[in-house]
Amino acid sequence: MHEKPSRESMRRILASCGIELSAERLALFWRFYELLARHTRALDLSRLTRFDDIVVKHFADSALVPALCTLPRPLLDIGTGAGFPGIPLKIMLPDLELVLAEPRHARVEFLELAVKELSFEGVQIYPHLVSAHSPLEARGVITRALEGADETLARVNHILPAGGRVILMKGPSADEDLGELGPQSAAHFALVDDREYTIPSTTYRRRLLVFEKTSSYRKLTYRIFTRQENTATVITSADNRRFKELKKMAGGGPVKKTGAVLVSGKKLVLETATRFPERAETLVTYDGYAETDAGMNALVAAFAGNDALVILKKALFNELDSFDTNAPLLALRVTEPPEWDGALFDGCTLLVPFQDPANVGAVIRSAAAFGAGGIVMLREAAHPFHPRSIRASGGAVLAAPLYRGPSLGELPALCARHRDSFYALDMRGEPIGAAAFPERFILLPGVEGPGIPRDLPARRVAIPMSGAVESLNAAVAASIALYAWKAAHTRRF
Numbered sequence: 001m002h003e004k005p006s007r008e009s010m011r012r013i014l015a016s017c018g019i020e021l022s023a024e025r026l027a028l029f030w031r032f033y034e035l036l037a038r039h040t041r042a043l044d045l046s047r048l049t050r051f052d053d054i055v056v057k058h059f060a061d062s063a064l065v066p067a068l069c070t071l072p073r074p075l076l077d078i079g080t081g082a083g084f085p086g087i088p089l090k091i092m093l094p095d096l097e098l099v100l101a102e103p104r105h106a107r108v109e110f111l112e113l114a115v116k117e118l119s120f121e122g123v124q125i126y127p128h129l130v131s132a133h134s135p136l137e138a139r140g141v142i143t144r145a146l147e148g149a150d151e152t153l154a155r156v157n158h159i160l161p162a163g164g165r166v167i168l169m170k171g172p173s174a175d176e177d178l179g180e181l182g183p184q185s186a187a188h189f190a191l192v193d194d195r196e197y198t199i200p201s202t203t204y205r206r207r208l209l210v211f212e213k214t215s216s217y218r219k220l221t222y223r224i225f226t227r228q229e230n231t232a233t234v235i236t237s238a239d240n241r242r243f244k245e246l247k248k249m250a251g252g253g254p255v256k257k258t259g260a261v262l263v264s265g266k267k268l269v270l271e272t273a274t275r276f277p278e279r280a281e282t283l284v285t286y287d288g289y290a291e292t293d294a295g296m297n298a299l300v301a302a303f304a305g306n307d308a309l310v311i312l313k314k315a316l317f318n319e320l321d322s323f324d325t326n327a328p329l330l331a332l333r334v335t336e337p338p339e340w341d342g343a344l345f346d347g348c349t350l351l352v353p354f355q356d357p358a359n360v361g362a363v364i365r366s367a368a369a370f371g372a373g374g375i376v377m378l379r380e381a382a383h384p385f386h387p388r389s390i391r392a393s394g395g396a397v398l399a400a401p402l403y404r405g406p407s408l409g410e411l412p413a414l415c416a417r418h419r420d421s422f423y424a425l426d427m428r429g430e431p432i433g434a435a436a437f438p439e440r441f442i443l444l445p446g447v448e449g450p451g452i453p454r455d456l457p458a459r460r461v462a463i464p465m466s467g468a469v470e471s472l473n474a475a476v477a478a479s480i481a482l483y484a485w486k487a488a489h490t491r492r493f
Contacts, residue, residue: 013060017200028091032083044107063088074137074138078146087118099138142169145171172207189213194210234310246320249262250262260332265327276332284312296328347485350478351411354445357392359475371486374401377403384397411456418441423458437489
């Protein structure tokens, strides 16, 4: 004989199943039942229609779980349907942080209604199918008879941190699930609890499987209008003012106007944002960007938390990603180097005339490595903060002792002022190994192609070569000269 629906009969059935409820919790279960009864047929919420079946197989089955295992928080209930087990769990544990994931529109409408009618706080609804690319984060996942254990573990692996748990509410034949676990599941998860039980006062046999994540693997996917919609600036049009600013940075626009540069390359972005947090302005990524690196995911989260994350349509991002890195770009605030006063620095004062940004970046990297006292950019040189310079320098330009200097035409006067301390790299000069560099000196490599101006009265030094090639790359030649100076200086001291 089946029970007639009533609040008292619900209390009695749940009590017989080992679930004693306060008046407040009983009222919530009863209100939830009323919503189910009213909307099940129209919205296809459940195959169960009899009152006692709903109370035992939906309510009691779900409400017993907190007595069987600890529930991590936040908890993601995937394939929740009409809210099972999530809503009964929330009734039993009012402070539970819960995400109800359900892709079917009609059921999502019901979940929204139920959350409102039950006055829940700390409950979110994810109206999509949970997949290996879903932009979700949780410490625990629970599901009830959704699919095989192996499929579920693969589905949620990217969501959980190490130590996160997956709770599977299964029937008595769960041995099949365990036998079908594949190598990927075994590599990332361990079964930490396997509990067989029967719902009290029934013949309804159940089995609870609890898996703990043993690896640190995380893969987060960043999308427009999903998890980041309230914490990211979304740009979908090339006419957007902010996008136009970013495009100027990507093209090496004047630093005086932009006030910032774009840093590219995953490793360099991470290092730069960590080294110069006060100058890191914006992190730019794209719709669909997926990342498994914990450091980069933490960086994205930090920028999102500071309202400094920008998500672009992929086509727009491609216009900024000049080096095809497919990784986030960092907008970094910079200022123009100060004007050089003509005084020599300790050790080497390097004059940089190169017009190729890659050569500029490469020679600044070498100058920083060998400890040049100052690096003076001649007016003809490419800007040290050009994206190609930054990339070629491995970020060294961002902390190097840079100065703005004179033009090539002004060098004869400078050379006359520092005649005994002015060295120029010239293929026709004396071997650099014979040069005795003073404590303070100027080193001028030749411009790509033309080399050193003929009328410059500098002491000319050359890098010996075998003759197999006509010349060296300008930045390479300058780097060798810097090494020769550093090696000689080290031997002397």
